[in-house]
Each structure stands twice: as structure tokens, then as C-alpha cells.
Amino acid sequence: MKKHLLFLILCLMGILTSCSQKHTRYYIGVSQCSDDEWRHKMNHEIVREALFYDGVEVEIRTAKDNNRNQIEDINYFIDRKVDLLIVAPNEAAAVTPVVEKAYGLGIPVVVIDRKILSDRYTAFVGADNCEIGKDVGQYIVNRLGGKGKILEITGLEGSTPAMERHRGLADALKAEPGIEITASVDGAWLQSVAGEKMDSILQDNKDINLVFAQN
Structure with a gap:
């Protein structure tokens, strides 16, 4: 799944580049639901891949299995006007509204591993x-x-x-x-x-x- 996620991120970064040549830096926000070893490895792979590209900054915030924390994290990224938001939702019902809010504001949203309860996101990377x-x-x-x-x-x-x-x-x-x-x-x-x-x-x-x- 990590390879598919990284490929999708790069494609979306390409879309952002083609839409606005004025930007010299791309800010990616990652909202992780949990703080386990598997997600640590995923985070490391995302950050490592971003290092291959000039002007890309990745910030990762972890909700530690808490819906309220994750909602605050996503609102934080919205306020920071991220160019791309990656979300691994903790519990779908609680997190769906804030993800929809980000998407409605025009922020590309990639939902990974776990889904939300609507289709208001840019792409999903995960298992069937x-x-x-x-x-x-x-x-x-x-x-x-x-x-x-x-x-x-x-x-x-x-x-x-x-x-x-x-x-x-x-x-x-x-x-x-x-x-x-x-x-x-x-x-x-x-x-x-x-x-x-x-x-x-x-x-x-x-x-x-x-x-x-x-x-």
C-alpha cells in the first residue's frame, strides 16, 4: 500500500504544480489515527520520499486513537492551508465531517487505510x-x-x-x-x-x- 500511496502523492503534487507555478513550496499534512509501529514505518516512508523533491514539506500529526484529537489535527492543517491532506481516519462517523470540510475548501484529500462515510475526498488508498x-x-x-x-x-x-x-x-x-x-x-x-x-x-x-x- 505504501508504494501506491507514494505514487498517488507524487501525481497529486504534479497536478498542484501544473495548476500554480507561483508556489515554490508544497506543504503536505498527514493526519494519522494511531501511533503504532506499522504507522511509524509508513510515516518514515512518506517523509523519506518527500526528501527527493525540492520545496516539499511534510508535517505529521498523530491522534493516538482519539477522534477529538484527530478532528483538531485536521482543522490545524486546514488553518495552515496545506496543499495536500493525507488522512487515516480513526472512527469514520466522527471524522467524516471535518474531512468533508477540508475537501469542500478545495484541499486535495487522500484517505488511506480506513475510509470515511462519504465520497467527498480525492482518492482512497487501501485494501478491499x-x-x-x-x-x-x-x-x-x-x-x-x-x-x-x-x-x-x-x-x-x-x-x-x-x-x-x-x-x-x-x-x-x-x-x-x-x-x-x-x-x-x-x-x-x-x-x-x-x-x-x-x-x-x-x-x-x-x-x-x-x-x-x-x-
Whole structure:
């Protein structure tokens, strides 16, 4: 995904250059939802790629899994009049209005990894999470032979990858009455949270045959 993101950024920078030759510097704002190792690596790749081009400045702000922080971060970038805004939304419903605000003001917006609840953005770079859920569902059917009980540990409940992976899983299991999702709990994309909730669920559900952890 990082390669696709960097290519898209460069294309959009080219559009900005062709639209206004007066600008000698391009300011890219990146609003990250989380502060994990995977996103640190993504941030590093974005900054490193920008170093190959004269007059490009990248500023990254991290919301640390907090919707209010992210809304403030995006408003900060709007006030700074960024030339390009990159957003990895924390929870879709909360962050959608401020992303739409930026887009409505004419700021090119690239949404990455997680979606918002509208199409008011310039481009999306990320996975087909419904398809991922369907693939997992088909694997479960084959693995369990059409019969069994499942524990699903989702990502952050309000994030679109979590919603879409669950939807894909449910769609794949519709035709399998012998397979039941016994429980679905919010793991918040965090190993510590997921582990704690899994331990709690398993104490009361000894007959679970398979665990699907979304991440």
C-alpha cells in the first residue's frame, strides 16, 4: 500500500504544480489515527520520499486513537492551508465531517487505510476489506467442514476496516447454517485489548472451535 500511496502523492503534487507555478513550496499534512509501529514505518516512508523533491514539506500529526484529537489535527492543517491532506481516519462517523470540510475548501484529500462515510475526498488508498472478510469466511467453512462456533475479535468498532471485514465474513457465512458467530468483541486494533477480551470470552464459552482476529 505504501508504494501506491507514494505514487498517488507524487501525481497529486504534479497536478498542484501544473495548476500554480507561483508556489515554490508544497506543504503536505498527514493526519494519522494511531501511533503504532506499522504507522511509524509508513510515516518514515512518506517523509523519506518527500526528501527527493525540492520545496516539499511534510508535517505529521498523530491522534493516538482519539477522534477529538484527530478532528483538531485536521482543522490545524486546514488553518495552515496545506496543499495536500493525507488522512487515516480513526472512527469514520466522527471524522467524516471535518474531512468533508477540508475537501469542500478545495484541499486535495487522500484517505488511506480506513475510509470515511462519504465520497467527498480525492482518492482512497487501501485494501478491499469486504473481500478480506469473505476470504476468511470461506477459509472457516473449509476448515470447520461447515459446522462450528466462532469467536470474532474485531478492530476498532467504528473504523471501516472492522465494519467491512465483519460484513464480508457474515456474507460468506449466510449460506452456512451450521456455523455460528458465538461472540463478536471489539479488540480496538490493540493486542493487549484483544488478548484480555479473548481470555474473558473463553472462560464462558468453552466450546468455541475457531477464533477470527481481524488483526
